[in-house]
Amino acid sequence: MSHDPSRSQPQEPNSSARKPSPAELGFDAGLDDRFRVYCETYSAEPTVATVAGVELELHPRVFRAAGASTTLTLLEALGEPEGLRVLDMGCGSGAVGVIAALRGAASVHLADLSPDAVANARANVRRHGLEDRCEVRCSDLFAAFSDERFDLIVFNVPFLYAAENEATTALPIPAHLEGRLPPAQAFIDVEYRLIRAFISQAKTYLAPGGVIRCTFANFGNHAVFDAIVEANGLSRTTVARRPEPEYGLEYLAYELRPV
Structure with a gap:
């Protein structure tokens, strides 16, 4: 499905109190249904699920790697990072970082601002006996890092765009998962x-x-993203794609590297 970047551009402030629809926010219509399907993978209690052949603990209030097309796309882009120093930013449950270690990374740092996510990631590091190569930090982006340098930085970024005055809770959250x-x-x-x-x-x-590898999708704001990449002196290459034609969606993984 083609994507018109202009649909994702900031809109004039909405004077009413109602939440804007996904279409008004520039999202493709299929996003509503796809997000509902994804939400249903969340449970009220910690569970264990298999992601890319690896069993992981999944805790409440942590981004759920199981059922997330973005995570699977990023794992495809991860490849076999044997011998690399890897940073999994915004690690959530730790899926990407743990799998990077299992695929032979020399060392993996996992970072997230959420204490729930940090606890979940540490549980998965322990589950796979990776304490000697994995370290999990509670960090607002790179605040907890100083002179470390990495061969590969990965981030499953929140690429849904909203302008300043648009509600950030417009996605359809099932009542029982509040x-x-x-x-x-x-x-x-x-x-x-x-x-x-x-x-x-x-x-x-x-x-x-x-290099940096991060997620994106055909319903993200490509114009703004590309402007940020260019302003920081980086190039962008698509290294993985995961289409969901039934929803009209396509998930992407980009590699960013200094020009």
């Missing part, structure tokens, strides 16, 4: 502030020859 899902910021990035901060900081934490 309080079980992560905060809206795990899905929606107002003005792409988080993406902007991540990209501007991440490039300084790359080792020589290092």
Whole structure:
């Protein structure tokens, strides 16, 4: 399905109190249904699920790797990071970082701002006996890092775009899952502030020859994203695709590297 980037551009402030629809926010119509399907994978209690052949604990209020097309797309882009120093930013349950270690990464740092996510990621590191190669930190982006450098930085970014005055809770959350899902910021990035901060900081934490790999989709704001990439002196290459034609969606993984 073709995507018109202009649909994702900021809209004039809505003077009414109602939540804007996904279409008004620039999302493709299929997103409503797809998000409902994804939400139903959340449970009221911690569960164990298999992601890319690896069993992982999944805790409440943590982005759920099982059933998330973005996670699977990023894992495809991860490849076999044997011998690499990897940083899994916004790690959530730790799926990508743990799997990177199991695929031979020399060391993996996992970071998330959410204490729930940090606890979940640490549980999965322990579950697979990876304490010697994995370290989990509670960090607002790179705040908990100093002079470390990485060969590969991965981030399942919240690429749903909303302008300053648009509600960030417009996605259709089933009533029985209220309080079980992560905060809206795990899905929606107002003005792409988080993406902007991540990209501007991440490039300084790359080792020589290092790259960033992150998620995106055909319903993200490509114009704003590409402007951020260019402003930071990086190039963008698509390294993985995961189409969901039944919803008219396509998930992407981009590689960003210094020009």
